[in-house]
Amino acid sequence: xxxxxxxxxxxxxxxxxxxxxxxxxxxxxxxxxxxxxxxxxxxxxxxxxxxxxxxxxxxxxxxxxxxxxxxxxxxxxxxxxxxxxxxxxxxxxxxxxxxxxxxxxxxxxxxxxxxxxxxxxxxxxxxxxxxxxxxxxxxxxxxxxxxxxxxxxxxxxxxxxxxxxxxxxxxxxxxxxxxxxxxxxxxxxxxxxxxxxxxxxxxxxxxxxxxxxxxxxxxxxxxxxxxxxxxxxxxxxxxxxxxxxxxxxxxxxxxxxxxxxxxxxxxxxxxxxxxxx
Amino acid sequence: xxxxxxxxxxxxxxxxxxxxxxxxxxxxxxxxxxxxxxxxxxxxxxxxxxxxxxxxxxxxxxxxxxxxxxxxxxxxxxxxxxxxxxxxxxxxxxxxxxxxxxxxxxxxxxxxxxxxxxxxxxxxxxxxxxxxxxxxxxxxxxxxxxxxxxxxxxxxxxxxxxxxxxxxxxxxxxxxxxxxxxxxxxxxxxxxxxxxxxxxxxxxxxxxxxxxxxxxxxxxxxxxxxxxxxxxxxxxxxxxxxxxxxxxxxxxxxxxxxxxxxxxxxxxxxxxxxxxxxxxxxxxxxxxxxxxxxxxxxxxxxxxxxxxxxxxxxxxxxxxxxxxxxxxxxxxxxxxxxxxxxxxxxxxxxxxxxxxxxxxxxxxxxxxxxxxxxxxxxxxxxxxxxxxxxxxxxxxxxxxxxxxxxxxxxxxxx
Numbered sequence: 001x002x003x004x005x006x007x008x009x010x011x012x013x014x015x016x017x018x019x020x021x022x023x024x025x026x027x028x029x030x031x032x033x034x035x036x037x038x039x040x041x042x043x044x045x046x047x048x049x050x051x052x053x054x055x056x057x058x059x060x061x062x063x064x065x066x067x068x069x070x071x072x073x074x075x076x077x078x079x080x081x082x083x084x085x086x087x088x089x090x091x092x093x094x095x096x097x098x099x100x101x102x103x104x105x106x107x108x109x110x111x112x113x114x115x116x117x118x119x120x121x122x123x124x125x126x127x128x129x130x131x132x133x134x135x136x137x138x139x140x141x142x143x144x145x146x147x148x149x150x151x152x153x154x155x156x157x158x159x160x161x162x163x164x165x166x167x168x169x170x171x172x173x174x175x176x177x178x179x180x181x182x183x184x185x186x187x188x189x190x191x192x193x194x195x196x197x198x199x200x201x202x203x204x205x206x207x208x209x210x211x212x213x214x215x216x217x218x219x220x221x222x223x224x225x226x227x228x229x230x231x232x233x234x235x236x237x238x239x240x241x242x243x244x245x246x247x248x249x250x251x252x253x254x255x256x257x258x259x260x261x262x263x264x265x266x267x268x269x270x271x272x273x274x275x276x277x
Numbered sequence: 278x279x280x281x282x283x284x285x286x287x288x289x290x291x292x293x294x295x296x297x298x299x300x301x302x303x304x305x306x307x308x309x310x311x312x313x314x315x316x317x318x319x320x321x322x323x324x325x326x327x328x329x330x331x332x333x334x335x336x337x338x339x340x341x342x343x344x345x346x347x348x349x350x351x352x353x354x355x356x357x358x359x360x361x362x363x364x365x366x367x368x369x370x371x372x373x374x375x376x377x378x379x380x381x382x383x384x385x386x387x388x389x390x391x392x393x394x395x396x397x398x399x400x401x402x403x404x405x406x407x408x409x410x411x412x413x414x415x416x417x418x419x420x421x422x423x424x425x426x427x428x429x430x431x432x433x434x435x436x437x438x439x440x441x442x443x444x445x446x447x448x449x450x451x452x453x454x455x456x457x458x459x460x461x462x463x464x465x466x467x468x469x470x471x472x473x474x475x476x477x478x479x480x481x482x483x484x485x486x487x488x489x490x491x492x493x494x495x496x497x498x499x500x501x502x503x504x505x506x507x508x509x510x511x512x513x514x515x516x517x518x519x520x521x522x523x524x525x526x527x528x529x530x531x532x533x534x535x536x537x538x539x540x541x542x543x544x545x546x547x548x549x550x551x552x553x554x555x556x557x558x559x560x561x562x563x564x565x566x567x568x569x570x571x572x573x574x575x576x577x578x579x580x581x582x583x584x585x586x587x588x589x590x591x592x593x594x595x596x597x598x599x600x601x602x603x604x605x606x607x608x609x610x611x612x613x614x615x616x617x618x619x620x621x622x623x624x625x626x627x628x629x630x631x632x633x634x635x636x637x638x639x640x641x642x643x644x645x646x647x648x649x650x651x652x653x654x655x656x657x658x659x660x661x662x663x664x665x666x667x668x669x670x671x672x673x674x675x676x677x678x679x680x681x682x683x684x685x686x687x688x689x690x691x
Contacts, residue, residue: 179406182367187420187471188395197423201410 015141022145030146033097037150041093049076049085052092056262063269075258084233084255091232091259094150094222095215098157102214106162110169110210111195114203120170127163135160135224143228153230157221164213172206173199208271215267219260233259294475294507295341295364300373300383302359302531305330308371321531333359335531337373344505346497348512348522350554356531357511361477364509365398366390377475395424399468403480405460407452413463414439414448420471431470438466441503442496458489462496469500478510482517490514494521515554527551566652567645569684570665570674575603579613579632587632588625592618602661605632610671612664615640642666645673649684656681 018026044052053076061069079088113120135156142152176199184198200207226234233255240249303311303324311330315321321332334356341347349357362368364375366382375382377398382390399420407416414435415422421431439445442462452460461481468476482490498521501508512518518525519539526536527550535547546552575598577591595603595618603621605613614636624630642664643652655663662677 177404177406179402179404180408182362183400183402183406183408183419183467184423185367186365186394186398186400186477187467188391188393188423190391193423197419198408201408204410 015144019144026145030151033101033146033151033154034149036100037093037097037154040097041090044089044093044096045086049080049089052076052089053080056266059266060262063266068265072262075262079255079258082251082255084236084252087231087233087236087252088255088259091219091222091234091256094153094157094225094230094232095218095263098154098161098218098222099211099215101154101158102162102218103165103211105158106165106210106214107169107207110166110207111173111200113166113170114173114199115195123166123170127166130159131163135221136227139225139228148229150225150230152228153222153225156225156228157218160221161214161217164217165207165210168206168210168213169203172203172210175206176202205271208267212264212267212271215263216260219256219263223256292343293340294343294378295509296374296376297340297364298338298374298376300334300337300360300363300375301371302333302356302363302368303330303371304333312372332531333368334363334370337528337531337533339526339533339536341507341509342524343507345523346501346508346510346521348510348518348525349528350512350515350518350525351528352513354530355528357513357528358479359531360528361479361509361511364475364477365394365400367400395420396471397473398475398477399471399473400477400479401461401464401468401481403483405452405457405464405484407460407463407467409452411452412448413444413450413452413455416452416463417448417466417470419467424471435466435470438469439463441469441500442466456489457485458493461485461493465493465496465500474506476506476508478508480511480513483512483514490517491520497521527554564649564684565645566643566647566649566665566676567667567673569649569652569676569680570645571676571680572674573680574662574664574675574677575600576672577603577605577616577632579605579607588621588630588635591616591632592621592625595621604664604672604675605636606672612642612666612670612672615661615664617661637661642670643676644668649681652676653681 047055053073056076057069057072060072079085109123113123138159139152139156142155146152146155180198180202181194184194189197222230222232223234223237226232226238233252236248236252237256239245240247240252301312301315303315305311305328307328307330311324311328311332314324314328315332315335321335324330324332337356337360349360351357359368363370364377364382366375366385370383373383377393380389380393382393385393408419411419414432417435417439418426418431421434422428426434436445436448439448442465444459444462444466447455447459452463455463461484464481468478482493485493494517497508510517510521522539524536524538525542527534527542527547529550535542535551537545542551546554575591575595577587577594580587591603595601600618602615602617605616607613613633616632616635617637620635620637624632624635627634640659640661640663643655643666645665645667647655652663656676656678662675664672665674665676667673
């Protein structure tokens with residue numbers, strides 16, 4: 001019992017082969033991601049910090065009432081006071097672009113998995129892989145392919161953050177009342193009509209829960225992604241660790257927590273509203 | 278049932294709306310193997326044991342007439358819900374044909390099938406199956422929306438139907454704001470809005486409490502009176518089947534055991550299964566006071582202007598007909614009460630007494646819709662014949678012990 005399957009060698013060889021034979025594919029993907037993330041970041045940076053705060057406070061007031069609006073105001077004041085305004089904007093931009101990519105890929109995959117048992121059987125283990133494979137393991141190859149910077153950060157974040165929205169979309173579609181689906185078919189829906197008029201609207205609560213989870217996962221991942229130079233609040237966390245600066249560590253960590261609470265409550269409120277029915 | 282409506286029905290009956298011929302449904306991954314075994318005469322239990330395929334519907338053949346309510350009945354697992362879904366191909370048949378208006382649904386192209394479902398066939402579900410994110414009127418307009426009718430027109434037609442089922446004031450509500458009975462009215466409205474000639478109703482009222490259930494049955498019967506549609510109604514409730522069904526189809530283990538009118542089935546059950554099914558039926562529940570009431574009793578009209586008060590005339594008529602009791606009615610035929618020869622004579626001797634004064638206390642009239650088993654209690658309780666009144670309080674007949682016994686004997690013999 002001494003033979004060891006050379007799984008590691010295979011993967012390393014595969015990655016090596018890809019690196020030399022991709023014919024610029026990764027470059028192109030990298031450029032697209034870099035450009036879109038850059039656009040979002042400069043777009044957000046173009047908005048003054050106080051206006052960004054005002055938008056959060058406004059949405060918080062609209063969805064959750066004045067208490068939460070007050071909390072948002074206090075959070076933004078504190079973040080600004082701690083000197084994390086710029087980093088917060090960068091982090092938000094990373095979250096937005098990673099989330100957009102995750103949803104753009106994840107919702108169609110979720111719908112597919114929800115309507116097709118075979119697709120579900122194939123997609124599920126892949127999702128397990130994406131969620132549980134330690135992030136550092138693919139962060140390094142990603143940096144090899146795309147170079148340091150926000151691109152490998154966004155890609156690693158997408159890998160980590162996409163599974164919840166796929167899972168919950170699929171679950172939502174599968175949980176639509178059987179007779180509601182039958183009603184759709186009985187009244188003459190085509191498969192597309194059935195999806196758009198019956199299945200997706202009924203799966204909305206789950207879909208929003210998935211979006212919420214994806215945003216939260218993205219937030220936790222963009223912090224780790226600072227290791228490959230993604231930037232944002234993660235940089236401060238990282239430098240506090242390397243300098244053993246407990247004070248800075250706590251402050252930057254607190255910034256992340258405040259951002260997380262605001263994003264969570266706000267996105268959650270969109271899902272809950274739909275659950276009422 | 279009078280003769281004219283029978284004649285009308287038999288005219289319609291010459292045309293079948295739906296013809297089901299040798300219809301089979303096998304659930305599983307190897308339906309062909311199972312079908313071959315069934316054609317070879319193997320029992321469905323053997324098919325299940327050898328191939329793991331579940332036979333849902335087994336060689337069903339029957340016709341559904343235009344304009345009738347055809348009830349599919351059976352215990353759970355008898356295949357009735359599968360069968361109704363084979364009619365609009367929510368479930369694909371394994372073999373056989375479903376001919377609707379001369380066209381075989383089982384072999385129809387997808388386009389034709391979609392068109393049939395959109396224009397001519399609709400369905401009502403046990404769990405209502407309304408879309409929770411849509412308002413009542415949007416739900417009712419769903420079928421037309423799928424068929425591509427524009428918003429204005431479809432909501433106008435949905436509103437008309439909602440008015441028919443008495444829900445137009447709730448048009449802008451969400452389904453979750455309505456009670457179960459109201460939600461199923463929306464389900465019914467959704468099915469009616471496409472103006473189908475064939476309506477499939479799968480345990481449509483089973484989720485409702487008994488009171489709402491009868492109410493919905495009445496709504497359905499009223500709609501059916503206004504516009505005759507062909508309705509296939511799945512039910513496990515005998516009450517319901519006997520109440521609304523023109524004909525009943527009894528199913529057991531995927532087989533059609535018997536098709537016939539409720540009388541056919543009650544009086545000439547095809548086999549022991551059907552007989553056992555109906556053993557629990559208490560026919561007294563389906564008969565009400567008005568079915569038994571006879572106009573054999575003496576009735577006396579109270580006339581306010583009659584100076585003689587009519588005592589002697591009343592007594593004389595009771596003597597002629599050999600009756601001990603009589604009913605006093607006012608000029609609108611409303612029952613005032615029961616008098617006896619004794620009470621009349623007692624009053625006749627008093628000066629200034631009126632017929633009213635001779636009325637016996639505690640002898641109440643029976644409403645015409647009282648079920649027979651309750652009527653029995655009353656008749657046993659009071660010695661005298663009991664007057665039966667309609668909803669306006671007007672006299673329609675009387676029930677005595679003799680009348681009641683005669684009726685019950687007839688029922689038992691039948």
